[in-house]
Amino acid sequence: MRVTIRDVAKHAGVSPATVSRVLNRPELVDPATREKVRRSMDELDFQPSAAARGLSVRRTDTIGLIVPGITNLFFNELYAGIEQAASRHGRKVLMFNTENSAHRVLDAFSFMRQHEVDGILYTSETLDENADPLLQRIGIPVVLALTESLAKTPLSAYKVDERRAVFDAVAYLVTRGHRRIGFLGGQMPHDITGQQRYEGFLQAVRHFGLESGEACVEFGDYRMESGYTSMQRLLERQSELRLTAVAAASDEMALGAIRCLNDRGFRVPDDMSVMGFDNLQIASMLTPRLTTVAQPFREIGARAVERLVELTEHPHLSSAEHGVHYLPHHIVERESVRPILDGLDSRP
Template identity: 45%
Template sequence: MKATIKDVASLASVSISTVSRVLNNPELVVPRKRQKVLEAIRELNYSPNALARGLIHKRTGTLGVLIPDISNLFYSAVLRGMEDAANRSDSNLIICNTDTSAARRNSILKVLYEKQIDGVIWTSEPLPSDSYEMFAKLDFPVVLAATHSLDYNLPSVKVDDEQAAYDATVYLIGRGHTRIGMISGPKNDPISGYPRIQGFLRALRDHHLKFDEAVCVEYGKYHFEDSYEAMKRLHGKYPEMTAVFASSDERALAAISYLHENQIRVPDDISVIGFDGTRMAGMSFPRLTTVAQPLYNIGYLAVDKLLKVINGDHIGELRTCVPHQIIERNSVIDCPQPI
């Protein structure tokens, strides 16, 4: 049976609090008692667990990460950044897939509370009032990653989604495309839906291009299969388009798949640009041009901010906007000129 702090205290003939001081503030314990405790620890092969340390410091060194869909390609680099930041501070992550379900989310938060986590990172989704109230009730420090909230003063890290979508569209216009379609997430999504749609439409307006939003924008859910169908619908109503802006790399890959299966060449007939900068963007054929978020940095900075909140340190700006960039590959070419 694994030795406990109580076993160490008994063998060394000291109190449990003395063992705790030896483990965490040894300079506060007289050398004679300190030596007895260290000898007992070696004899029993005692190793304090996270819960024991948490009872001493009111911390467990554990952070919860809530993700709406762990299967999304977007999260691998974000989680790598989170892991590296957590490991640098001797913390660990508990990664939880909420499946965008309020009931599942609330159940997860109760489990995290029972595990005495130190704080939570909320990713991608808008923060609903019931979850905010539960965070307050459970006394969880919270940082938002790849999302933000204007309703609550919570620290966040994300790109400017509207400007990134604007720049992606301007890039296509700069390559000579004037008939540009878009496949997007739901318009009522205030994080990656509506802002990216507005950026796309603003770019068309600023460059005085004629467009009908009902024709050139197609909405859908976030998975590959939904995006494939969205591209099918978009091409059916806007066959004359020469370029497509997809509001995620997964959507862009779905668009390329649909076009390829229907003998429409990418980029010769229709250029495609994505959004996110996932690893898969560089593995497709053709390799995907995309407006890239600094996914690793978003994850890293979110954990860094959360640890500062937990430790009572100054976090700097409340809402951090990280820069995006366009990565040029092979899925966009200059608009073919009519013969």
């Protein structure tokens, strides 16, 4: 026979309402009472259903996760942080893949609303002002990871400072003597990340007075194939550009660039240095191993979940804490960048 909330209440000597609060709003219950109720739950082997736990606050203990694509190599790292943090808080994760389509974003929000998730963790297309009516209508918290919003609705976002990260990547190359640096940018519809990384490159070019500039930039979609074709387009103008290094907007694009350089007879890093962005696991498995900008994917995912849980449990929190929260990036130095001096190899 199934143990009920009333059974637990009788065993613990409290009211059913107190048991319900322990399940749904434990912070409102005195610690000693809370511990007594939980001991009763354990002794009676009480297993609350999602519906039972949500009776008082209409909670399902489910987080909706909207992603742009599960085949992106960074997804596993991000999801690991999300899943671990969700599990710590007793939350399940329900995922929807938008496949990089702005139209499917609307489907994603509709899907999450139908499944009555408590909140949504959003990592897909950039939200603009057109999303405001939708965000107001769904009536549940939304937190962003790896992106930020252009909508007027206050939202919390967790990511790295894209401009600064690319600026630091170029600065790293400059300190190793490179002055002619190409950039393989990521540019997709409604892509604020690609725009910010491109701006970071141009800021570095102006700051260091580099010979390279907009003419040394090609765009792709962050994937390996576009890294290959973008590098190919730069090499078609190499006699004019005379690049010694290339910074890519993703590790996948950097891998594609290295493959293209190898196919065209260039040696990395002897003939061309290549720098990535992300620090995916595969970056350390290549030959040469990839020097890159590391994003803390797991921490970003975990911090976003922590914020979402906080908002679901305290829906009337002040919006003053909303906004973009930058997590630190850093350079991981490996083997794909070599130092040069006045265009010559600095090695003896």
